[in-house]
Amino acid sequence: MTSIDSYFTVYFLRSLKHPEQTYIGYTDNLDRRLNEHNRGYSKHTSKFRPWTLEAYAYAADIHTAKMAETYYKSNSGKETIKRHIEKAPHENTIKTYFEHLEQGQKFAKSKFYILDKIDNSPIFDKHDGFDVIKLK
Numbered sequence: 001m002t003s004i005d006s007y008f009t010v011y012f013l014r015s016l017k018h019p020e021q022t023y024i025g026y027t028d029n030l031d032r033r034l035n036e037h038n039r040g041y042s043k044h045t046s047k048f049r050p051w052t053l054e055a056y057a058y059a060a061d062i063h064t065a066k067m068a069e070t071y072y073k074s075n076s077g078k079e080t081i082k083r084h085i086e087k088a089p090h091e092n093t094i095k096t097y098f099e100h101l102e103q104g105q106k107f108a109k110s111k112f113y114i115l116d117k118i119d120n121s122p123i124f125d126k127h128d129g130f131d132v133i134k135l136k
C-alpha cells in the first residue's frame with residue numbers, strides 16, 4: 001500500500017464568517033493549502049476567509065482526486081451532500097456524509113464504490129475500472 005504522504009487530498013472547507021459558503025479542492029499538502037486559503041492566496045476563497053476544514057478524503061492518484069473534486073463541485077455532487085444534510089440538519093454534515101457510507105455501497109450515481117472501511121477516514125482509489133472510496 002502507498003504511504004499516506006504520497007496521497008492527494010480532496011478537501012471540503014467551510015467559511016467561518018459565512019457558514020453557507022463551502023469550497024472543495026484537492027492538494028498534495030493539506031496543511032499548506034489550508035494556510036494558503038486562510039492567507040488569501042486563492043482568488044476564489046479570499047473574500048470568505050477564514051476557512052475551517054470540514055472533511056477530507058485521500059486519493060491514491062491525481063486523476064482520482066480531480067474526478068472526486070469535479071463530482072463534488074457539480075450540481076449532482078452538491079445535491080447529494082445537501083440531501084444528506086437536510087435529512088437531519090442538526091446532526092448531519094459533509095463529514096457525516098462520508099461516515100455513513102457502507103462497504104460495498106455505490107454512491108454518487110455509481111461513480112464511486114466503497115471498497116473497504118478501516119478507521120473511518122476515507123481514501124479514494126481505483127478498483128476494477130471503478131473509482132472507489134476506501135474508508136481508512
